[in-house]
Amino acid sequence: MKYIYFDNAGTTRVRPEVRDVILPYLDEDFGNPSAIYDIARKSKKALETAREKVAKAIGASPDEIFFTGSGTESDNWAIKGVAEANKQKGKHIITSAIEHHAVLNTCEYLSKNGYELTVLPVDEYGIISLEDLEKAIRPDTILISVMFANNEIGTIQPIAEIGKIARNHGVYFHTDAVQAVGHVKINVNEMNIDLLSLSAHKMYAPKGTGALYIRKGTKIKPIIHGGGQERNRRAGTENLIGIVALGRAIELLTEEIDAESERLTGLRQKLITGVFKDIPHVRLNGHPEKRLPGNVNFSFEYIEGESILLMLDMKGIYASSGSACTSGSLDPSHVLLALGLSHATAHGSLRITLGKFNTDEDVDILLNELPPIIKKLRDMSPLYEEMKK
Known part of the structure; x- marks a missing residue:
């Protein structure tokens, strides 16, 4: 069955160029990078080459890149590691209300274990106030963690402004850049970023590999103990296949970033224009311009996002909802509530995330299929009937 995939913020398909580059490390060059014989030395070289590629993509040095098992692990390490290493200075951490749960739940864990947490609100577009941030910093503040781009x-x-404030106050700045790396230009030095999390499977590489950038001189402790891998900072035999794939994937995205950003922005705007033209009672969530090239999030009033997803699924169109009901919870997205949306409006959300393999034709098909789906659901909605009265 032919399908159209619009959930690239959830995960991405592996690119053929990425798949091809890992094949030798499945067969002849499968050695453990920690060993000293020939195939192990080849593995070690491949690992370090990938480290160089990741570093280049974000303007870092290779020895500031540490490979992990996921973006979630990278977030956990950045926050818990800095908290543990700097608790003598203070136990105050600042974050935002719209962070990924990998950050929010980690911060909440620390708040139950002797640390204090300040959660900054966001405006209607999802942007924190720099004035609020400055006011929240205290003498015992050790870390600011604000995501680069919302998932x-x-x-x-x-980000650059946040980094400057953090630097001026002598506070470490971590950003969860899982959605941003490879899709928007990042330079950790120009932006005063001290720690940055990224994940391979958002960049057309396999799941199960992440990385954490740690600026030289940052006081941080390991959270995984064992062998001496990753320069004694992150134990566990390296996922060589995943790391090689990440290196190639991020290299390709860095080379293509300008052209692909322009292409995806064009598709995004085409989709937004088409939806507003053909469907009433709809809201665009997030900033109209300061947003990822391929991200679109709509709220359709008087209906639920889960129903939209199921009907799109029947048409072979795969997307996701801004509502957490898709993961078994009846609560709407904490991100959408933080923007000021009502529970009812937040429940009617649909996230379309465009990627490398999406085309103009894909958007045309969605724009053809979506209006009758919305109309059908509203015709069955008591809320819509009440509104019309």
């Missing part, structure tokens, strides 16, 4: 609504934060 649900695509809004990009003023």
Whole structure:
């Protein structure tokens, strides 16, 4: 069955160029990078080459890149590692209300274990106030963790400005850049970023590999103990296949970033224009311009996002909802509520995330299929009937 995939913020298909580059490490060059014989030395070289590629993509040095098992692990390490290493200075951490749960739940864990947490609100577009941030910093503040770009609504934060404030106050700045790396230009030095998390499977590489950038001189402790891998900072035999794939994937995205950003932005705007033209009572969530090139998040009033997803699924169109009901919870997205949306409006959300393999034709098909789906669901909706009265 032919299908159209619009959930690239959830995960991505592996690119053929990425798949091809890992094949030798499945067969003849499968050695453990920690060993000293020939095939192990080849593995070690491949690992370090990938480290160089990741570093180049974000303007870092290779010895500031540490491979992990996921973006979630990278977030956990950045936050818990800095908290543990700097608790003598203070136990105050600042984050935002729209962070990924990998950050929010880690911060909440620390708040139950002797640390204090300040959660900054966001405006209607999902952007924190720099004034609020400055006011929240205290003498005992040790870490600011604000995501680069939001996974649900695509809004990009003023990262360089946040980094400057953090630097001026002598506070470490971590950003969860899982959605941003490879899709928008990043330079950790120009932006004063001290720690940055990324994940391979958002960049057309396999799941199960992440990385954490740690600026030289940052006080941080390991959270996984064992052998001496990753320069004694992250134990566990390296996922060589995943790391090689990540290196190639991020290299390709870095080379293509300008052209692909322009292409995806064009598709995004075409989709937004078409939806607003053909469907009434709809809201675009997130900033209209300061957003990821391929991210679109709509709220359709008087219906539920889960129903839209199921009907799109029947048409072979795969997307996701801004509502957490898709994961078994009746609560709407914490991100959408933080923007000021009502529970009812937040429940009617649909996230379309465009990627490398999406085309103009895909968007045309969605724009053809979506209006009758919305109309059918509203015709069955008591809320819509009440509104019409």
